[in-house]
Amino acid sequence: MSLKEASELLKQEGAAALAGGTQLLLTFKWLPPPRLIVNIKRLPGLATISEDGDDIRIGALTTLADVRRSPLLAGRFPVLGMAARLMALPAVASMGTVGGNIAWASPQADLVQPLLALDAHLDIYEPSPAAAGEGRVRGGLPLRDFYLGPGQTALKPGELITGVRLIGADRRAVYLRHSTRRLADAQVCSVALTDRRAVLGSCGPTPIVVDLPDGLPIDEAVELVASKATPRDDFRASAAYRLKLVRALTRRGLEYLRAA
Numbered sequence: 001m002s003l004k005e006a007s008e009l010l011k012q013e014g015a016a017a018l019a020g021g022t023q024l025l026l027t028f029k030w031l032p033p034p035r036l037i038v039n040i041k042r043l044p045g046l047a048t049i050s051e052d053g054d055d056i057r058i059g060a061l062t063t064l065a066d067v068r069r070s071p072l073l074a075g076r077f078p079v080l081g082m083a084a085r086l087m088a089l090p091a092v093a094s095m096g097t098v099g100g101n102i103a104w105a106s107p108q109a110d111l112v113q114p115l116l117a118l119d120a121h122l123d124i125y126e127p128s129p130a131a132a133g134e135g136r137v138r139g140g141l142p143l144r145d146f147y148l149g150p151g152q153t154a155l156k157p158g159e160l161i162t163g164v165r166l167i168g169a170d171r172r173a174v175y176l177r178h179s180t181r182r183l184a185d186a187q188v189c190s191v192a193l194t195d196r197r198a199v200l201g202s203c204g205p206t207p208i209v210v211d212l213p214d215g216l217p218i219d220e221a222v223e224l225v226a227s228k229a230t231p232r233d234d235f236r237a238s239a240a241y242r243l244k245l246v247r248a249l250t251r252r253g254l255e256y257l258r259a260a
């Protein structure tokens, strides 16, 4: 199957892409299954991590296991390997993909927070408006603009994520995640940090991005980040506990980044 063929199928109402299937199949427990499942796992050329000039491109079908062991990412953006190692049991990591994690559009998706902190951009395949025409890959959509609401993204029918790009120079970043049982449980709360940005997971309907003014003292940065969190009570934790975690993880992350 080609990208064009997959895209044509995905234009149909009720169609869904299946990459690793580790999230999509899980949703069948509480949602009716899609009318059509399009297996994109074998689309060619989308499962590699490569350098493109100064940028790094991670193909949408790259598995979480590949992110964990990529020497290229370990050298330039080690925070992604760090996040991938904190999430998902080995069986899930060997099937689950980067594109699936992004398109899932959950505030619990663990790769999304560090990707947002690093200001990643998406490559998206868009079908041609002419039925017989070739589509094209449109680059440069900021991941920050991709999430419209819980489970809602900027993808239109027939569009597919083909990759995610880390643009330009390396940036130091750290990812801190709290869960009840490491690997076996979804996160209770997480924070990805660079010197300039904090991104919160599980503290609102979508990941929350907070830009940090240059040189802001740590105490003030912690309060700024906490003021943007809108956590809720659920069976994993109370909102109040999540807010405590936001403060503790943000402080720990900023102290780590500023100590070096």
Ligand SMILES: Cc1cc2nc3c(=O)[nH]c(=O)nc-3n(C[C@H](O)[C@H](O)[C@H](O)COP(=O)(O)OP(=O)(O)OC[C@H]3O[C@@H](n4cnc5c(N)ncnc54)[C@H](O)[C@@H]3O)c2cc1C
Residues within 6 Å of the ligand: 016, 017, 018, 019, 020, 021, 022, 023, 024, 025, 026, 060, 061, 064, 086, 087, 088, 089, 092, 095, 096, 097, 098, 099, 100, 101, 102, 103, 104, 108, 109, 110, 111, 155, 159, 160, 161, 162, 183, 184, 185, 186, 187
């Ligand atoms: C036991 C278990 C533990 C898990 N633990 C974690 C965890 O700790 N952290 C975490 O973040 N996730 C976790 N997950 C969820 C899941 O494994 C990951 O989010 C994974 O990265 C999803 O990728 P996938 O390829 O399996 O997605 P799929 O299930 O194939 O797809 C997920 C969604 O994305 C869409 N999609 C997939 N690829 C594309 C694409 N290229 N373009 C457009 N749309 C696309 C699908 O249509 C679907 O809506 C866990 C799942 C299980 C079953």
